[in-house]
Amino acid sequence: MNYNLKKYESEIRKRIGEKRFLHTIRVRDTSIELAKIYHVDVEKAEVAGFLHDCAKIKDKGCLIKKAKENGLxxxxxxxxxxxxxxxxxxxxxxxxxxxxxDEDILNAIAYHTTGRANMSDLEKIIFLADYIEPMRNFDGVEKARELAKKDLDAAMYFALNNTLKFLVERDRYIVPMTVLARNFYKEIDT
Ligand SMILES: [Fe+2]
Ligand SMILES: [Fe+2]
Known part of the structure; x- marks a missing residue:
């Protein structure tokens, strides 16, 4: 399959803003890097990384309006x-x-925020690339980067655990799918 996403670049850039667009480029590049390590289709990783935030509309009202308009x-x-x-x-x-x-690409985009149990390698790569791209800066990011290059499942467990801790500390709502994902990777990690 030959994907030609160049022609959508300016449309996406306009929709999500310059800052978010530059993040998607870094996620795309990190996804490619991880795909090479794990022998995952590099082109799929490139496409999924590039598109993962293509609907990240900053304004919440506008985002919900778009979601409704498009039948989500x-x-x-x-x-x-x-x-x-x-x-x-x-x-x-x-x-x-x-x-x-491609279902795998679509799932990698759909689950890049929550994660889920039993993810494909491509799904894990996009989730982790989003988590560790070079401009990310939080406690544990170095450890996450190191794990992502060594063991996708261990990296998923680390990232999901950290995300849950972050959400609990801020007293935020937690999507059950993320808890299920964390338990899934805890069990295969140990
Ligand atoms: Fe995102
Ligand atoms: Fe992102």
Missing amino acids: LLTREMQKAPQIIHSYLGALFANKFYGIE
């Missing part, structure tokens, strides 16, 4: 944790506007 079903979880909406909407946009039909 807003679940209870999405209403409680609106930061997850852009992932599902991103997968929808990738399919509807950017010609992506």
Whole structure:
């Protein structure tokens, strides 16, 4: 499959803003790097990394309006944790506007924020690339980078655990799928 995403670049750049766009470029490059280590299709990693935040519209009202316009079903979880909406909407946009039909790419975009149990290698790569791209700066990022290059499952466990800690500390709502993902990777990690 030959993906030609160049022609959508300016549209995406305009939709998500310059700062977020530069993040997507870094995530794309990090995804490529990880794909090479784990012998995952580099082109799929490039496409999924590039598109993972293609629906990350800053303004919440505008994001929800777009979601409704495009027929995305807003679940209870999405209403409680609106930061997850852009992932599902991103997968929808990738399919509807950017010609992506590959299920693995679409799932990698859809689950890049929450994670889920039993992810494919591509899904893990996009999740982790988003987590460790070079401009990320938080406690534990170095450890996450090191693990991501050594063991995808161990890196997933570390990242999910850290994310949950972050959410608990800030008293935020936690999407059950992230807890299920964390338990899944705890069990295969140990
Ligand atoms: Fe995102
Ligand atoms: Fe992102």
